[in-house]
Amino acid sequence: MPLEGQVVASFGRRYLVELADATILECVTRGRRHDVACGDRVRASRSDARQGVIEEIAPRSTLLYRSDAHREKIVCANATQIAIVAAAVPAFSHDLINRCLIAAEHGGMSALLVLNKSDLPQTAAARASLQEYTDLGYRLVTLCAKRDLRPLLPHLEARASVLVGQSGMGKSTIVNRLVPDAAARVAEISTALNSGRHTTTHARLYRLGATSSIIDSPGMQAFGLHHLGWQDAAQAFLEFRPWLGHCRFRDCRHLVEPGCAVEEAQRAGKITAGRLASYRRLAGELTHRGKTRRR
Ligand SMILES: Nc1nc2c(ncn2[C@@H]2O[C@H](COP(=O)(O)OP(=O)(O)O)[C@@H](O)[C@H]2O)c(=O)[nH]1
Ligand SMILES: [Mg+2]
Ligand SMILES: [Zn+2]
Structure with missing residues (x-):
């Protein structure tokens, strides 16, 4: 009798699957399949009280992954929203924010910007530098996570x-504020799996309510x-789309080509210089045409 559950953590080739009754089953996969991700909905069979085998992965609604020239790494599956956390100190990178926004646009997830550490005096300037994203329609929540998470809560409701x-x-x-026993739960699991060193390098899913969950990556x-x-990157810069x-050239990459409509739009003030520069740094790395989206 297969059990339905969701992968809430992965440690190497071992996975923690939370079943409908909230119990946790430590699972391995059958055969060679090792691309199970945190957030995957699975069918598992039980081998004993605490252990089981993942038999089947349900089709994913979304998949977030990062990659360098050598390998791809799945961050999580089935998230509906990417919450990008930034703070004035240490300084944050706009290129990284733009990359996260691209991942959201390309992966079909909504994006939320969270400016944390509002207690720091440098926050006003950081907030101003994020204005270009709110101008594009992205939501921004400013808060002090140490004191009060309430501004964030409505944005987590009914979302993964x-x-x-x-x-x-x-x-x-x-x-840790949303899930007060989160640290204890991670410690418990890493002891159980004897893999303490993995706890900070893998994603972990926490259920917040019947329809909400959050993954710490x-x-x-x-x-x-x-x-x-x-091309995928250019599409993911929302404000580039009309151009x-x-x-002039059909295969214009919007880098240095003459007659580039994207560059003209930037000169006309329709696209910020920062976003175009960020696109160009990124596009310079992406030489090939993207693969079709994996699910
Ligand atoms: N001043 C201030 N510091 C914070 C706030 N939230 C977190 N920090 C501190 O920022 C540091 C990094 O926090 P952490 O949650 O580990 O960041 P992570 O690496 O993104 O998981 C810690 O020293 C926190 O105490 C905040 O609202 N205000
Ligand atoms: Mg952390
Ligand atoms: Zn162009």
């Missing part, structure tokens, strides 16, 4: 959110998008 951002921005602080200084082509297809 994944927290992303550089380390030091406050992701774990947010999760390890801090990332880089968010490689090598699985995308430059795409209007360049």
